Amino acid sequence: MNSRTRTRSQKSAYLYILPALSASLLFVGFPLAQTMWYSLHRWDGLSTPIWVGFDNYIEQVMSPRVQAALLHSIVFIFFFALLPVCIGLISASLLSTKRLRGLGFFRTVLFLPQVIALTVTGMAWRWMYNLNGPINEILASIGLGDLARPWLGDFDWALPAVGFVGTWIVFGFCMILFLSGIARIDPGLYDAAKIDGSGPIQEFFAVTLPGVKPELGVALTITIIGGLRSFDIVYMTTRGGPGTATTVPALEIYQQAFVDGTVGSAASIAVMLVAMIMVAALVLRRIFRTEQ
Amino acid sequence: MSRNPVFTSVPQSGRTIPRGRTAAAIALAGGLIASLGACASGDTTSTEQGPASTEIPSDPVEITMWTVQTGAAQDSLQGLIDAYEAENPNVTINLDYTESAAFSSTFKLVMSSDTAPDIIECGQGYTQMGPLVQSNLIISLEPYDELYGWSDRIAEGFLGPSRMSDDGASFGSGTLFGLPIAGNMIGIYYNVEKVDALGIDLDFQTVDDFTDALETAKAGGEVPIMFGNLDGDPGAKAWEPLMSAYQEKQVKRDWITGVEGSNIQNPEAIEATQQLLDWSDAGYIYEGAAGTSRADGNALYTGGEGVFALTGSWYLGTYTEAMGENVGYTLFPRVNAGDPAQASGATSQPWCISSKSDYPDVAANFLDFTAQAENAQILWDGGFLPLVGAEDVVSPNTGSEQALEAWNTLVEQDGLTLHSDWATPSMQRTENPGLQEVLAGRLSPEDFLGTMQQNWEDFQATK
Incomplete structure (x- = not known):
C-alpha cells in the first residue's frame, strides 16, 4: 500500500467519528465546560452569578467536610475496587478449576447484587445492619453479642459497613468478567504448568493472573471510578452520617447544589472530582496497556 | 415598597x-x-x-x-x-x-x-x-x-x-x-396504655417532671423515648422542644430570622443541649436510634415500642391511624413551672x-x-392545624383533639418559636450531623452550638 492512499483514508476516517464526537461534545464537553465556568462563580442557581475566581476551590479544599469526603472516597477505592477485584479473582479461578455442577446457577446468584436496583439494596442493608437486624442476631447467636451495635449509626463502623455494601454489589461483576477471561486462556498453558510441577497457587500467579490482565484493567478502571464517584449507596444507607462519617464528594456536591443552594462551590468539587477520576483512569490505562 | x-x-x-x-x-x-x-x-x-x-x-x-x-x-x-x-x-x-x-x-x-x-x-x-x-x-x-x-x-x-x-x-x-394556611408544632406523643401501666402523671409542669417520667419508664423496663436517627433529623426534632423550653421565644426567633448580634451559643441553649445528652447518657433514648431510619423508628413507636415520641404534629395522622385511641398528645413543659407555653413550630x-x-x-x-x-x-x-377557625373543627380521635387543644394554647400565648434549621440554607446540614456527634459523645454541647453559630455568621456575612 502506498503512503498517499493511506493518508487519504485516514482523513476520511475522521468523518466516521464525527457523529459520536459531536454528540459527546454536546452532551459531555459542553456541560463540563459549563460546570467549570460555574465553579468560578458564587451562584445560587437562579440569580446572576458573581465572579469569584478560584475562591470556591480554595474554600472547598480547606473545608474539613470536603477533606473528609475525599478521604472517604479513597477508603471506598479499597471497598469498591480492590476488595471486590480480589474476591472476584479468587472465586473465578476456584469456579473454573473444577467442572462444577450447576455453575450457571452460582454465577447467576453471585451476579444478582449487580442487577438489583440500588434503592432496594440500600433499604435491605439498612435493615441488615439494624440493632435488631440479622447481622447482630448472628453475632449474638455465636456468642459475640458484645460486638452487636447499630452499625450504620456507629462513627467508627459506618464507613466500612457502607463500603462492604459496595463490595457485595461489585464483586459479582468482577467475577463474571474474570470467568470469561479465564475461559479464553489456552488450557495447554495449565497443562504445561502442571508438567513443570506447579501447584494451584503457582498456577494462579503464572497462568491465570497474566491471562486475565486485560479484564483486570477493565475491572479496576470501572470499579475505581465507581468508588470515587459513589453516591447512591451512601445516599440510600446513611446520607453521609452519622456526623460526617460517611460523606463522599458526590454527596457533598448534591447537598451543596440542591440543599444549600450554593451551585458554584458544588461545581468546584465536581471539577475536582472529575480531575481525580481522569487521573486515575490515565494511570490505570498506562499500567494495563496491552503490548501489541 | x-x-x-x-x-x-x-x-x-x-x-x-x-x-x-x-x-x-x-x-x-x-x-x-x-x-x-x-x-x-x-x-x-x-x-x-x-x-x-x-x-x-x-x-x-x-x-x-x-x-x-x-x-x-x-x-x-x-x-x-x-x-x-x-x-x-x-x-x-x-x-x-x-x-x-x-x-x-x-x-x-x-x-x-x-x-x-x-x-x-x-x-x-x-x-x-x-x-x-x-x-x-x-x-x-x-x-x-x-x-x-x-x-x-x-x-x-x-x-x-x-x-x-x-x-x-x-x-x-x-x-x-x-x-400560610396551616401550622405545625413539636410536642410529646405518649403511648396511653404504657403511661397508664407505669402510673405516669402527664401533667408535666417542668422539664424535670418529664425527666422523672422518663426515669419511671426506664425503671419499668420500657424504652422512654423512641426515634430512629440514621437520617439525622429525628434527633434534631427531639432536641427542639428542649431549645424552646430553655430559651426565651424571642431569643430563639431572632437567631432564626437573622437579627444582628444573636447568638445560639448561649447558656440556655447549652443547658438544653446538655439535657438531651444527659437523657441519652441515662439510657432514656432508644439504644438502636443511631442505626435506625426515621421510618423504622416511627414503625417501632406505632408498633408499641417506646413510651414517648418527641416530634412534629405532621405525624399526627400517621400515629393516630396506626394507634387509634392509644396515642395521646401534650405540650412539652418549660424549665420553670408557670412560664408561658412555648414550642418549636411555625406555619407550614x-x-x-x-x-x-x-x-x-x-x-x-x-x-x-x-x-x-x-x-x-x-x-x-x-x-393540617388550621390558622383560622381552629376553635370550631371536630377532631377524629382523642390524640388529635389533644393536639388541637395544645395548638390553640400555643396560638393564644403566641408561643411558636420557629425551627432552628431555618436559620440558613445549610443549617440543617450543620445541625443534624452535629447532634449525631453530640449524642455519640464526640462533640460537646458548647462546641456543637459553636459550629451552628459559625454557620450562622458565615451566612449573615454573605447576605
Whole structure:
C-alpha cells in the first residue's frame, strides 16, 4: 500500500467519528465546560452569578467536610475496587478449576447484587445492619453479642459497613468478567504448568493472573471510578452520617447544589472530582496497556 | 415598597369582599382586569405587578398548584380544590405533586420556566422563598392582602415568617410573599396504655417532671423515648422542644430570622443541649436510634415500642391511624413551672403565586378560599392545624383533639418559636450531623452550638 492512499483514508476516517464526537461534545464537553465556568462563580442557581475566581476551590479544599469526603472516597477505592477485584479473582479461578455442577446457577446468584436496583439494596442493608437486624442476631447467636451495635449509626463502623455494601454489589461483576477471561486462556498453558510441577497457587500467579490482565484493567478502571464517584449507596444507607462519617464528594456536591443552594462551590468539587477520576483512569490505562 | 393602583375599591373590612360566589355577576369586569394583570406581570421589578382584583373571569380558567404533601394532607388539598371548583365551575385547578427531595432540587428550574405552576408551596426563609423573591419569580401578595384582609384574619405571628425584604435578603418582616394556611408544632406523643401501666402523671409542669417520667419508664423496663436517627433529623426534632423550653421565644426567633448580634451559643441553649445528652447518657433514648431510619423508628413507636415520641404534629395522622385511641398528645413543659407555653413550630409552608401566572387573581382568590374559617375542617381532616377557625373543627380521635387543644394554647400565648434549621440554607446540614456527634459523645454541647453559630455568621456575612 502506498503512503498517499493511506493518508487519504485516514482523513476520511475522521468523518466516521464525527457523529459520536459531536454528540459527546454536546452532551459531555459542553456541560463540563459549563460546570467549570460555574465553579468560578458564587451562584445560587437562579440569580446572576458573581465572579469569584478560584475562591470556591480554595474554600472547598480547606473545608474539613470536603477533606473528609475525599478521604472517604479513597477508603471506598479499597471497598469498591480492590476488595471486590480480589474476591472476584479468587472465586473465578476456584469456579473454573473444577467442572462444577450447576455453575450457571452460582454465577447467576453471585451476579444478582449487580442487577438489583440500588434503592432496594440500600433499604435491605439498612435493615441488615439494624440493632435488631440479622447481622447482630448472628453475632449474638455465636456468642459475640458484645460486638452487636447499630452499625450504620456507629462513627467508627459506618464507613466500612457502607463500603462492604459496595463490595457485595461489585464483586459479582468482577467475577463474571474474570470467568470469561479465564475461559479464553489456552488450557495447554495449565497443562504445561502442571508438567513443570506447579501447584494451584503457582498456577494462579503464572497462568491465570497474566491471562486475565486485560479484564483486570477493565475491572479496576470501572470499579475505581465507581468508588470515587459513589453516591447512591451512601445516599440510600446513611446520607453521609452519622456526623460526617460517611460523606463522599458526590454527596457533598448534591447537598451543596440542591440543599444549600450554593451551585458554584458544588461545581468546584465536581471539577475536582472529575480531575481525580481522569487521573486515575490515565494511570490505570498506562499500567494495563496491552503490548501489541 | 410601591403600592400598585387597585382598580376595584378596597372595602373597609376584608370580610365583606365579594368572593367566588358572586363572580358570575361581575364576570366581564373581572375578565378584563385579569387580562390586564397578565399583561403587566412581565415587569421585572419584584413588587410591581398588575392591578390586583378579587374578581375572577367567567371564562374557563385552568391553573396549577404544586405541592410536596402526601397522603391525607394531599387529600385535604384536593378537598379544598373540589370545594372551590364546585363554587366556581369555570375554574379548574390541577394539583401537581413532587416528592420533597426532588422538589428541592428542581423548584428553581421549574419556577423559572415558562410553564411554571401558578401556585407553589414554598418554604419560608432563605432556602426556597429567598431565591424566588430575589429572582422575581413570585409576586408580592400585599395587594391581595389589602383586598382580602388576610392580615386581619391571620395573626401577624403567623404571617411574619412569610414576609421578606424585596431583595430576598432578610425574612420575618417586610413584604408578604406567601400565604400560610396551616401550622405545625413539636410536642410529646405518649403511648396511653404504657403511661397508664407505669402510673405516669402527664401533667408535666417542668422539664424535670418529664425527666422523672422518663426515669419511671426506664425503671419499668420500657424504652422512654423512641426515634430512629440514621437520617439525622429525628434527633434534631427531639432536641427542639428542649431549645424552646430553655430559651426565651424571642431569643430563639431572632437567631432564626437573622437579627444582628444573636447568638445560639448561649447558656440556655447549652443547658438544653446538655439535657438531651444527659437523657441519652441515662439510657432514656432508644439504644438502636443511631442505626435506625426515621421510618423504622416511627414503625417501632406505632408498633408499641417506646413510651414517648418527641416530634412534629405532621405525624399526627400517621400515629393516630396506626394507634387509634392509644396515642395521646401534650405540650412539652418549660424549665420553670408557670412560664408561658412555648414550642418549636411555625406555619407550614406558605403558598406563593408565580410571577409567570396568567391568572394571579384566580390563584389569590383560591388562596383566600383556603384561609376561610369554614374550610378549616377540610384542612384538619388532613392533619393540617388550621390558622383560622381552629376553635370550631371536630377532631377524629382523642390524640388529635389533644393536639388541637395544645395548638390553640400555643396560638393564644403566641408561643411558636420557629425551627432552628431555618436559620440558613445549610443549617440543617450543620445541625443534624452535629447532634449525631453530640449524642455519640464526640462533640460537646458548647462546641456543637459553636459550629451552628459559625454557620450562622458565615451566612449573615454573605447576605
